[in-house]
Amino acid sequence: MTEDKTKKIKKPKKGQNIDEHGCIIVPPPKTVGNKDHFQRLNYLYQLGMFNTLNNESPISTLLAKKYVHNLDIISKKTKSNMLPNTKRTICKRCKRILIPSKTCKYEMENKPNKRKNINPKNEKFIITCKCGKIKRFTIGLDRNYKNFYEKEGTLSNVTGKKDIPKSK
Amino acid sequence: MSSLKAIDKRVAKRRQVYKAVLSNPFVNEEQLWPHVKDQQLVQELLQKHVLNKLQHLREMNIPKQEWPFDSITDFNEVYSYLSQKDSNEEVLLFVCNKDPDVPSVMLQQIPLMSYISSIKVTLIQLPKGSLAMIQKFIDLPYGLLLLPTKHLDPIFLQQIHEQVLKQDLPWLAPLKYKSTDIKLVKSSAPLK
Numbered sequence: 001m002t003e004d005k006t007k008k009i010k011k012p013k014k015g016q017n018i019d020e021h022g023c024i025i026v027p028p029p030k031t032v033g034n035k036d037h038f039q040r041l042n043y044l045y046q047l048g049m050f051n052t053l054n055n056e057s058p059i060s061t062l063l064a065k066k067y068v069h070n071l072d073i074i075s076k077k078t079k080s081n082m083l084p085n086t087k088r089t090i091c092k093r094c095k096r097i098l099i100p101s102k103t104c105k106y107e108m109e110n111k112p113n114k115r116k117n118i119n120p121k122n123e124k125f126i127i128t129c130k131c132g133k134i135k136r137f138t139i140g141l142d143r144n145y146k147n148f149y150e151k152e153g154t155l156s157n158v159t160g161k162k163d164i165p166k167s168k
Numbered sequence: 169m170s171s172l173k174a175i176d177k178r179v180a181k182r183r184q185v186y187k188a189v190l191s192n193p194f195v196n197e198e199q200l201w202p203h204v205k206d207q208q209l210v211q212e213l214l215q216k217h218v219l220n221k222l223q224h225l226r227e228m229n230i231p232k233q234e235w236p237f238d239s240i241t242d243f244n245e246v247y248s249y250l251s252q253k254d255s256n257e258e259v260l261l262f263v264c265n266k267d268p269d270v271p272s273v274m275l276q277q278i279p280l281m282s283y284i285s286s287i288k289v290t291l292i293q294l295p296k297g298s299l300a301m302i303q304k305f306i307d308l309p310y311g312l313l314l315l316p317t318k319h320l321d322p323i324f325l326q327q328i329h330e331q332v333l334k335q336d337l338p339w340l341a342p343l344k345y346k347s348t349d350i351k352l353v354k355s356s357a358p359l360k
Contacts, residue, residue: 016180023182023356032188032350041190042348049194075190083351085276086192100281101251108243108274108310125274139271146272149189155351158188 030159037078044071045086045097052097061096068095083149094131104129110140182356189353193346194337200279201265202335207295210331214262214294217324218315219305226306240314241307243274249314250285257316258288260328264311267299274310283337291335292328 017025032038044067051064068090075082089098098104107126112118123140139145148154204210218239225235240246249259261282265275282289294302302308317325 018180021182022180023184024180024359026184026186028186028352028354032352034188035348035350038188038190038350039348042193042346046193046345081187081189081353083189083191086190088273088276089192100247100277100284102284105251106243106247106277106281125271137271137273139273143269143271149353150272154354155189156186156354158350158352 028156028159032158034078034080037074037080041071041075041080041082044068044074048097052099052103056102064097065095068097084147085149088127088135091129091131091133093133094129096129096131098127098129181359183359185355185357186352187355188350191349191351193349200337201263201293202291203333204293205331205333207293210292210328211294211298211301213324213327214313215301215305217321219302223305237319238316239306241309241312243310243312246312246314247281249316250281250287250289253286255287257318258290260290260292260315260317260320260325262292262294262313262315264294264299264302264308266293266296267311270299270311278312279335279337283335289335290329290332292332 019025048064048067048071051060051067054060072090072095074080090096091098091104096103100106105128107128108123109126110118110120110123113122119140121140123138125137125139127135127137129135218237221236222239240249246261250261261278263275263278264270265278279291282291299308299311302313306313
């Protein structure tokens with residue numbers, strides 16, 4: 001019994017790097033789990049894009065929407081995250097892929113207040129989908145704003161071998 | 169002797185973790201913005217052939233309607249100009265994409281916007297610091313300067329076209345399958 005107890009106690013690992021904020025530094029993994037989900041999402045996104053760009057018939061529009069709808073559900077069920085710059089190209093309501101002057105339109109808006117003064121901090125970048133859904137980005141508050149994923153040093157590439165060989 | 173804070177920092181409380189995220193297969197910064205051979209030369213050409221003239225016209229108080237060539241700097245006007253249908257016009261679109269104070273959300277839309285447009289757009293990225301330089305001559309609120317080529321100097325146009333490669337988005341025409349681009353997000357989680 002006494003031997004078992006001594007075994008359970010973990011010894012601190014040698015050569016463990018701790019940064020200034022008390023965080024153990026770990027090297028990035030060489031492979032990624034549930035890669036097949038990511039590949040499925042990638043394929044669905046590209047199918048959606050293909051059907052939106054190359055054909056404007058109602059059937060292909062519906063197909064594109066269906067593919068992107070599936071993509072949305074799969075990413076949520078499997079907890080496979082997508083980068084914000086990918087998600088921003090999808091309408092949350094109708095699941096269209098947002099392409100300028102085809103499925104959406106862009107606008108820069110800065111409405112005057114009650115005293116008819118224009119405040120530069122209220123400047124908004126607006127993306128309006130064909131279905132009427134509006135995305136607003138308040139760019140006036142901080143023009144240099146970068147989200148967490150856009151900051152330097154946050155993203156890194158997977159160093160392991162790729163599953164799908166490049167097509168010649 | 170070391171402070172209590174320093175001792176506290178030596179004890180690990182958190183651990184670095186990596187999460188996989190799917191990147192956009194159609195966002196490749198290197199390919200989105202067409203390559204410019206000599207950016208400084210392009211900047212100098214722009215200053216010599218366009219900006220100096222614009223400043224001179226402004227100083228002379230000549231109304232904008234009488235200017236020899238158009239210049240569009242407002243985003244909404246640029247967007248409406250590029251979304252014209254069945255137009256055989258050609259335009260130059262100068263973008264200060266490396267400068268601060270140009271919103272990144274807006275910048276991300278410009279390459280696709282110019283590529284989809286039925287107008288022939290030559291997208292030109294300017295070097296860092298060019299926004300401040302251009303703002304000495306004209307007001308540039310969004311770092312965009314659109315110049316219709318109709319009344320521009322043909323020598324200037326030729327020199328610009330020599331410096332800028334054609335915008336090529338190989339995944340859009342015709343649409344090709346791109347292999348999955350998975351990135352790792354570096355974050356931290358508390359130790360159990």
